Amino acid sequence: MAGLFADTTPLRTPDFRRLWLSGIVTVIGANLTIFAVPVQLYALTQNSAYVGLSGIFALVPLVVFGLWGGAWADAMDRRLLLVIASIGLAVSSVLLWLQAALGLDDVWVVLGLLSVQQAFFAINQPTRSASIPRMLPLDQLPAANSLNMTVMQFGAIVGPLLAGVLLHFVDLSTLYAIDALTCLAPIWATLRLAKMPPTEIVEGASRWGFGAVFDGFRYLAGNRVVLMSFVVDLIAMIFGMPRALFPQMAHQSFGGPVEGGTTMALLSSAIAVGAVAGGVFSGWLPRIHRQGLVVVVSIVVWGAAMCGFGLAAGLAGGRVNALLWAALAFLAIGGAADMVSSAFRNTILQQAASDELRGRLQGVFTVVVAGGPRLADAVHGASAAIVGTTVTAAGGGALVVVGVVLAALLVPAFVRYRV
Incomplete structure (x- = not known):
């Protein structure tokens, strides 16, 4: 039984433990904002297309600064870059609080500040991920990635549920304010990390510009396994992530209020519930050698679960009933499958790349992992306006199921990949 539970060996390393503990607080605050932005947009417009548009406003800075931030992570002290990015996230959260507290009620202000916040997130995430192999031995990476995913998804549970409760007593501006306060935790944690200067700078190579970014893509072009880990995730997220539909489905399919409320909170947290359950019982992950095959199977399960979620919501009839719990169960199953897929995809990337390239490849990983769902927001929002949720x-x-099976058949090397 002990082998089923999460491997906590990486937490014995002080630097990793500080980052991990600070993340517990931070992800709760971040998810208050993730909850608040679509709720505010839908309350202002009552149109899922505007909620979906937030995906485009988040995607552009994610792509630009995810790639560029990854290059910076290879060119400078990663600890210093983490401090800068953490401060930027705190400032953007304060600005989101101000626009809500002042009652500006301007959709474009909200979308613009969301873009600023996502730019700093895009710098922070690849830098943080590229730092972990400098802290831990490679054989601890699957356990470390599972622990990080568990914390992220824990925040995705507590954040929306807490937001749903708080909105009975406070307004949206308070959610943004709490997020700003929680940003102090990662600033404290990163200031205490050991310095992480670049390990190797190739003479004549570009360090800061587009040339450095292209070096990462050049490596990807020659490594089909790593490239496929990105492709299958894009298939899973773009076609299968329905979160932009949650405000409309909570209101129309399950009879919740327009302003959000408990039903919206349950839908928003259900995927994370499954992911946390998958993380808690992730002790088997380090023993898996055929990581590519497990990624493919996990994404097939994700796609089937999202299909079941859509059907359950469609049959609900505009009221809270047993089909709500069926829909939540499908979302949770999908969340557990996504946790397994994400942990192994990140491990494949971290093990395959040398340290001088990790930042750039983690930048691409951040663009795919965070950008895919935002592109999905736009696709799902527009599709729902035409054919329904x-x-x-x-x-x-x-x-998703069809796409990932075709991808596996076209590139069998990914399915055969072993550690």
Whole structure:
């Protein structure tokens, strides 16, 4: 039984433990904002297309600064870059609080500040991920990635549920304010990390510009296994992530209020519930050698679960009933499968790359992992306006299953990949 539970060996390393503990507080605050932005946009417009548009406003800075930030992580002290990015996230959260507290009620202000916040997130995430192999031996990376995913998804549970409760007593501006306060934790943690200067700078190589970014893509072009780990995740997220539909489905499919409330909170946290359960019982992950095959199977399960979610919501009939719990169960199953997929995809990337390239490849990973769902927001929002939420959610899940199976057949090397 002990072998089923998460391996906590990486927490014995002080630097990793500080980052991990600070993340517990930070992800709760970040998820208050993740909850608040679509709720505010939908309350201002009552149109899922605007909620989906937030995906585009988040995607552009994610792509630009994810790639560039990854290059910076290879060119400078990663500890210093983490401090800068953490401060930037705190400032952007304060600005989001100000616009809500002042009652500006301007969709474009909200979208603009979301873009600023995502730019700093795009710098922070690849730098943080590229730092972990400098702290831990390679054989501890699957356990470390599982622990990080568990914390992220724990925040994705507590954040929306806490937001749903708090909105009975406070307004949206308070959610943004709490997020700003929680940003102090990672600033404290990163200031206490050991310095992480670049390990190797190739003479004549570009360190800061587009040339450094292209070096990362050049490596990807020659490594089909790592490249496929990105492709299958894009298939899973773009076609199968229905979160932009949650405000409309909570209101129309399950009879929740327009302003959000408990039903919206349950939908927003259900995927994370499954992911945390998967993380708690992740002790088997370090023993897996056929990581590519497990990634493919996990994404097939994700797609099937999202298809089931869409069908359950479509049959609910605009009221809270047993089908709500069926829909939540499908989301949770999908979350557990996504946790396994993400842990192994990140491990494949960290083990395959040398340290002088890790920042750039983690930048691409951040663009894919965080950018895919935001692109999905735009696709799902526009699709729901045309064919409805049921067809969009269920059809998207079916497309995931078909797409990932085709990808596995086209590149069998990924399925055969072993540690």
